[in-house]
């Protein structure tokens with residue numbers, strides 16, 4: 001293998017334009033940084049963060065609430081006017097909801113609606129409006145951030161699990177619609193287990209509070225559920241997302257990719 005091939009491998013997303021929602025923190029930030037290193041022009045969108053933060057990883061920032069349909073229309077139009085194409089959309093923004101302890105009886109309808117709006121409605125809106133831009137770009141890749149929570153029961157974060165299952169199901173419909181209408185757009189879902197980000201740190205604190213144990217004990221209980229014996233890193237998820245965004249994954253659509261250190265094996 002010559003040097004040229006190594007260079008090509010390091011630029012798997014060269015000349016592609018990518019949007020990553022929820023890109024100011026955790027997984028979105030790692031995904032955006034890896035995509036930029038792989039040659040993409042990346043736009044992160046979020047309700048927090050700013051252009052100064054984005055520039056540190058060589059990407060652009062747009063303020064965007066993913067639950068707002070009007071903002072989706074405006075922002076995708078703005079990106080189209082600036083770059084003339086859209087190749088990749090990572091629907092990553094999400095919230096865990098009312099915290100641990102929100103079981104099917106204690107979850108309020110307001111908590112339920114907020115979680116569905118942020119985690120599920122937003123993915124629908126992103127797919128709905130990105131498809132046409134990608135079609136006009138000659139194809140594209142949509143990656144929807146679901147969770148292991150879509151695949152197992154989650155009675156301690158009821159609304160969250162349901163919202164992520166909706167993302168999984170929507171992904172299949174988008175994938176088949178795009179494939180059978182000849183648009184060369186792929187759509188896949190990624191299912192992280194427990195990855196160290198601000199979202200997971202918050203869950204440790206909430207779980208500790210609920211179990212009335214120190215945070216370190218709660219953290220240990222989460223860790224015990226991972227057969228590989230360690231929490232995932234944001235780059236573990238970014239590697240999967242970059243692969244799915246790249247042409248290396250050109251024959252993959254409608255599929256679910258679990259990145260969980262074997263956690264699903266524990267049911």
Ligand SMILES: NC(=O)c1ccc[n+]([C@@H]2O[C@H](COP(=O)([O-])OP(=O)(O)OC[C@H]3O[C@@H](n4cnc5c(N)ncnc54)[C@H](O)[C@@H]3O)[C@@H](O)[C@H]2O)c1
Nearest residue numbers: 022025026027047065066092093094147192194195197199
């Ligand atoms: N960390 C994990 O272990 C884990 C596991 C499974 C799935 N996930 C999923 O991965 C995604 C990223 O999670 P994370 O761990 O990086 O969390 P995080 O809290 O670090 O980052 C989430 C980002 O989404 C943004 N966001 C929230 N609501 C928004 C809105 N209405 N509009 C725009 N942006 C909004 C936040 O401001 C934040 O920057 C989420 O969808 C989450 O459900 C995470």
